[in-house]
Amino acid sequence: MEKFFNNLDLVTDHVIFLGPYGTYSHQAVMQEFDEDEEIKDGPEKRYIKLVTAKSIVECFEELETNPAVRYAVVPLENSTNGQVVFSYDILRDKVLTTKREEAGKFKNQVLPRLDVIGEQYVNISHCLLCPTVGDEGEETQTDMDRLFSQYKVIRILSHPQVWGQVTEYLNKLQLKYPEIKFEKSDTNSTSEAVFKSVEYERERAKTGGNGVLTLAIASEAASKIFNVTILEKSINDKVGNTTRFLILKKREDTLVRKTIHDKSGDKVNLLTFGIEKNEPGSLVDVLMILKKYQLNMVSVNSRPYNDPSNNDSKKWDYFFYIEFVCERDDIDWNEFYQSIDNNCITWCLWGSFPRNKRYYN
Numbered sequence: 001m002e003k004f005f006n007n008l009d010l011v012t013d014h015v016i017f018l019g020p021y022g023t024y025s026h027q028a029v030m031q032e033f034d035e036d037e038e039i040k041d042g043p044e045k046r047y048i049k050l051v052t053a054k055s056i057v058e059c060f061e062e063l064e065t066n067p068a069v070r071y072a073v074v075p076l077e078n079s080t081n082g083q084v085v086f087s088y089d090i091l092r093d094k095v096l097t098t099k100r101e102e103a104g105k106f107k108n109q110v111l112p113r114l115d116v117i118g119e120q121y122v123n124i125s126h127c128l129l130c131p132t133v134g135d136e137g138e139e140t141q142t143d144m145d146r147l148f149s150q151y152k153v154i155r156i157l158s159h160p161q162v163w164g165q166v167t168e169y170l171n172k173l174q175l176k177y178p179e180i181k182f183e184k185s186d187t188n189s190t191s192e193a194v195f196k197s198v199e200y201e202r203e204r205a206k207t208g209g210n211g212v213l214t215l216a217i218a219s220e221a222a223s224k225i226f227n228v229t230i231l232e233k234s235i236n237d238k239v240g241n242t243t244r245f246l247i248l249k250k251r252e253d254t255l256v257r258k259t260i261h262d263k264s265g266d267k268v269n270l271l272t273f274g275i276e277k278n279e280p281g282s283l284v285d286v287l288m289i290l291k292k293y294q295l296n297m298v299s300v301n302s303r304p305y306n307d308p309s310n311n312d313s314k315k316w317d318y319f320f321y322i323e324f325v326c327e328r329d330d331i332d333w334n335e336f337y338q339s340i341d342n343n344c345i346t347w348c349l350w351g352s353f354p355r356n357k358r359y360y361n
């Protein structure tokens, strides 16, 4: 007991993620920070404190502005329906709106206040959850048939990113219950969907209800946290449905965790940039730089943007995101980034981080 109380002044690092507890983001945090967080060069043991955010934007904003928040974990892309556009657009807007700080060594380089230091891959297995059916028990078809037979309208809540992962499932549900109108409704996260479905059903029980049953699509973990019934498990269209998350810290935060110092394995570099408009071949010119330095590009993405301040006739342009892995240690990075700088109107290196071993299995 004595030892425990000695730890009361223990040092805690806050990690912010899209909450409430039970989200897949929460799962990513537990995967990333599950081991003891002994700081590589810090004398004291440090402990992780979980902080939930209501949106992905809030994760970025809190990490940028709140001194107590040391890390943020945000979803980036899903293996079934691609980019988590909320995160891509935040990365884009941070570059387009960050004043070019003198700290940037190169003319067009932007240094945002955050750094990507890691990645996590989370297996996404969605469940159809119901707050009202009895207590624990194996989900059975009769439960659903009996339950659904009482309703003309069923509202299903979940995070918008989920709909593209359960399209076929929802189509089959509609075919199986043609007399029911299924309504999808977005929430800020999957576990917020469960929380809200419990609230709606409690309200309905109190007021005699409006004849609309509210369900949620979320993780099995969320069903346990909010004590709701699983009507069906693993309803995502694709087995192996995975979401990739990024781990971020403040750029000026030099106290980096031991696990990130893992020198082995590939380093992934996330580079974002904008190119001269209407210049034929300007994107290829940037990609040719990676080829010249024999850098293995592992992803390329783009997001549209409309820069109202730009009086150019073209109101629609693209912002690019590339990731490349570098297995060589003889590269003149100064020369490399000077070439990037010469071919981009703005660019930003978001971080160089270890490829997570979950990427390979």
Ligand SMILES: O=C(O)C(=O)C[C@]1(C(=O)O)C=C[C@@H](O)C=C1
Pocket: 018, 022, 023, 024, 025, 026, 075, 078, 084, 124, 159, 161, 162, 188, 189, 190, 191, 243
């Ligand atoms: O809502 C959650 O559970 C989240 O962690 C967000 C999120 C996402 O934004 O993609 C994460 C994984 C799934 O793809 C569904 C939702």
